[in-house]
Amino acid sequence: MAFPTIVPCKKGMARETTIHEGNGIMKITAGLLHFQLLNEQVRETTDAEVVIDNCIGQRYIGSGLGNKHITINGVPGNALGAYLNGATIEVNGNAQDATGDTMNDGRIIIHGSSGDATGYAMRGGRIYVQGNAGYRAGIHMKAYKEKLPVLIIGGKAGSFLGEYQAGGLIVVLGLRQTRDKDYCSFCGTGMHGGKIFLRTDTPPEGLPKQVTVREATVEDLNEIAPYIDEFCAAFGESKEEIIKEKFLVLVPDTKNPYKQLYTHN
Amino acid sequence: MQTIPREGEVRIPSGCAISGIFSKSGKRLSGEGVIKSIATMHDRSNGLGGGFAGYGIYPQHKDLYAFHIFYENKAAKQTCEEYLAKRFEIADCGEIPVKKMLIIKNEPLIWRYFMLPLPKKLEHSLVDEKEFVAQVVTEINTKIQGAFVFSSGKNMGVFKAVGFPEDVGEYYRLEEYSGYCWTAHGRYPTNTPGWWGGAHPFALLDYSIVHNGEISSYDANRRCIEMFGYKCTLLTDTEAITYIIDYLVRKVGLTLEEVASVIAAPFWKEIDRLPEEEKARLTYLRNAFAGMLITGPFSILLGFEGGMMALNDRLKLRSMVVGEKDDMVYIASEECAIRVIEPNVDRIWAPKGGQPVIVTLNGGVR
Numbered sequence: 362m363a364f365p366t367i368v369p370c371k372k373g374m375a376r377e378t379t380i381h382e383g384n385g386i387m388k389i390t391a392g393l394l395h396f397q398l399l400n401e402q403v404r405e406t407t408d409a410e411v412v413i414d415n416c417i418g419q420r421y422i423g424s425g426l427g428n429k430h431i432t433i434n435g436v437p438g439n440a441l442g443a444y445l446n447g448a449t450i451e452v453n454g455n456a457q458d459a460t461g462d463t464m465n466d467g468r469i470i471i472h473g474s475s476g477d478a479t480g481y482a483m484r485g486g487r488i489y490v491q492g493n494a495g496y497r498a499g500i501h502m503k504a505y506k507e508k509l510p511v512l513i514i515g516g517k518a519g520s521f522l523g524e525y526q527a528g529g530l531i532v533v534l535g536l537r538q539t540r541d542k543d544y545c546s547f548c549g550t551g552m553h554g555g556k557i558f559l560r561t562d563t564p565p566e567g568l569p570k571q572v573t574v575r576e577a578t579v580e581d582l583n584e585i586a587p588y589i590d591e592f593c594a595a596f597g598e599s600k601e602e603i604i605k606e607k608f609l610v611l612v613p614d615t616k617n618p619y620k621q622l623y624t625h626n
Numbered sequence: 627m628q629t630i631p632r633e634g635e636v637r638i639p640s641g642c643a644i645s646g647i648f649s650k651s652g653k654r655l656s657g658e659g660v661i662k663s664i665a666t667m668h669d670r671s672n673g674l675g676g677g678f679a680g681y682g683i684y685p686q687h688k689d690l691y692a693f694h695i696f697y698e699n700k701a702a703k704q705t706c707e708e709y710l711a712k713r714f715e716i717a718d719c720g721e722i723p724v725k726k727m728l729i730i731k732n733e734p735l736i737w738r739y740f741m742l743p744l745p746k747k748l749e750h751s752l753v754d755e756k757e758f759v760a761q762v763v764t765e766i767n768t769k770i771q772g773a774f775v776f777s778s779g780k781n782m783g784v785f786k787a788v789g790f791p792e793d794v795g796e797y798y799r800l801e802e803y804s805g806y807c808w809t810a811h812g813r814y815p816t817n818t819p820g821w822w823g824g825a826h827p828f829a830l831l832d833y834s835i836v837h838n839g840e841i842s843s844y845d846a847n848r849r850c851i852e853m854f855g856y857k858c859t860l861l862t863d864t865e866a867i868t869y870i871i872d873y874l875v876r877k878v879g880l881t882l883e884e885v886a887s888v889i890a891a892p893f894w895k896e897i898d899r900l901p902e903e904e905k906a907r908l909t910y911l912r913n914a915f916a917g918m919l920i921t922g923p924f925s926i927l928l929g930f931e932g933g934m935m936a937l938n939d940r941l942k943l944r945s946m947v948v949g950e951k952d953d954m955v956y957i958a959s960e961e962c963a964i965r966v967i968e969p970n971v972d973r974i975w976a977p978k979g980g981q982p983v984i985v986t987l988n989g990g991v992r
Contacts, residue, residue: 393665393666393966396669417666417962417965417966418666418667418960418961418962418963418965418966420669435965436961436962436965438960438962439960455961455974457945457960457961457962458945458960476945476947476961476976477942477945477976495945495976496942496979519942519976519978520942520978520979521941546896566899567895567896567899
């Protein structure tokens with residue numbers, strides 16, 4: 362059974378958006394639909410599968426959701442999957458800023474690049490970015506007991522990677538990158554927990570004093586192996602290609618902890 | 627207009643949206659595209675300000691200064707017009723056509739003048755034409771109560787009001803104008819109440835600025851730029867940026883890349899890592915114009931005759947994305963604001979903090 366629904370819209374926005382329901386799949390053509398109306402539909406449907414076509418910047422998609430599979434074609438807006446609680450979100454396109462803000466569980470898979478503050482304060486679940494991530498990826502990530510957030514970036518990461526990181530795993534693969542001198546400036550600023558894996562043999566310049574860098578051990582690599590598998594499955598990458606290169610691991614030095622609050626005065 | 631509080635009288639603790647469209651071949655586009663773009667980011671503004679700058683929009687008067695002026699009352703208009711008539715030959719003037727809308731309230735009188743300085747007056751002023759015009763703008767805005775010049779360049783114009791940007795665009799009937807460059811702003815005032823003059827873009831001569839962010843160095847910047855004859859009358863940070871850029875480009879003669887190295891200077895730690903020559907150049911710029919270093923989060927779009935520059939603060943605390951398609955360049959706070967008008971961009975990327983993106987006309991204005 363499929364039926365079109367007319368959704369009230371804000372001025373200047375699309376006048377009607379068709380929503381087809383049936384076979385456990387809800388399809389929405391988002392267009393210029395306001396995010397609030399779009400998110401209400403996504404939240405209220407009993408369908409386990411949601412497909413959003415022509416997404417144009419709607420914020421907070423999938424926020425707080427568990428056990429749903431959301432496919433987004435287009436560009437989702439800021440704070441995609443904020444507080445995500447178990448759902449899987451797959452984006453065919455680029456994501457904007459603050460993807461997975463404070464997410465608790467679930468997966469966000471981006472077949473493209475993501476903007477600034479990807480994985481902002483995430484405390485569980487996995488984010489896989491096929492392309493690059495903007496500035497401050499993994500800022501304020503944290504871990505607690507069984508909660509271990511994981512962020513894997515296929516391409517390169519912007520400056521301030523893992524800023525104030527308190528837990529969890531950040532992996533930057535640098536696939537298909539021409540060497541970029543500015544790769545990860547200010548990496549690990551204020552980091553005091555967790556691990557950053559960089560698939561490279563050169564550590565980033567100007568690492569903060571409290572961050573130590575070493576070559577990844579077998580145990581380190583075993584720790585990320587299941588996630589690399591999942592990353593490869595999502596994007597059709599080759600695990601052999603990925604792990605044949607050297608990985609560096611950045612960890613905070615517990616004997617010399619970060620004591621500053623934000624900026625040096 | 628006088629019933630709403632002015633900048634500085636109220637503090638509203640509370641982001642903004644910017645968008646720019648540029649045709650490198652000088653193709654002239656109506657204002658509709660940029661309205662559609664900025665409307666996509668509706669929720670980044672709160673209805674307390676919207677505005678646009680269009681370049682190449684007055685080809686019939688391209689050699690004349692186009693003044694756009696807000697008047698709070700008829701007396702202000704009379705005083706200002708008497709002042710202008712003594713200094714300029716006014717070729718054409720009239721009310722700026724608007725579409726009356728319930729949602730746009732507290733309208734001032736909005737007038738437009740196409741003019742050139744009187745040759746005798748200009749000669750006696752002992753300054754060049756642009757400086758003469760800039761001084762007139764400062765004088766009107768500081769001395770004539772109730773008159774505010776918000777656009778003063780050639781073959782360009784600023785259109786702004788209190789409202790959401792898509793409403794402001796409709797109000798000014800921007801679909802009737804066409805230009806090779808458009809910038810737009812949706813305002814979410816963070817410290818100040820929002821009034822017509824305080825909406826973006828801020829403009830002086832052909833420089834216009836739209837800005838998303840909040841400058842923590844405002845007072846240091848203001849004190850510095852006021853030493854060079856500028857008057858920050860609006861108590862908003864964006865005004866200071868406009869004057870700093872006018873000063874560095876028009877008066878000092880820096881290139882736009884150098885301007886970027888002054889206002890979004892690299893950290894000393896980064897400068898130390900550079901080759902000697904580059905280190906010396908950046909050290910000079912940081913020292914010589916120390917008071918013009920802008921700190922705090924910002925992303926700005928600077929419009930000028932024949933070009934547009936985008937710049938982020940050095941820590942990149944605000945988002946900005948650049949899209950390219952054939953001869954078109956799109957720059958916006960969010961990718962969706964580009965995709966909504968050009969779904970099939972050739973390239974889309976985010977510039978680094980402090981890295982200016984400068985686009986200019988290749989084939990002149992058509």
